Amino acid sequence: MNPRIEFWCSGEEAARAAVNLLSARGLHVVRSFDLQAARAGASACNCPHHGTARCTCTYVVLLVYGDGGPPAVVTTHSCDSRTFLEIALDPNALPDASLVKEVQAALLSAESTRVQPASPTSSSESQPHSSPDST
16 A cells, blocks of 8 residues: 555645655655646646536645665645645555655654645644555
């Protein structure tokens, strides 16, 4: 199962926080895909979550490079003010296990409490949460 972490903020805020957290640990991060940028100019994109004609959900793919070997792939998928960050483990291009652990530690670190919730309801929501799907 792919390690999954939940942030209570917008997808863009979560993606920026992830880049900052990973970069602070000396990892090189490349933003390789952004759904909103990819669909820019499209007049309609039905949202499966909201049922609206214009989707506001975000999906970002980050490639995280360590000292060598394949990168760890981190995806961020958000709907409203809830974002799930997942480390995608492709069996055809597995990153080094220590890189995966470093990525997971960075995303779960105390630094991530700087992520602000999109619509604050309690201070605990600004922290990432490891979901039951985490390994």
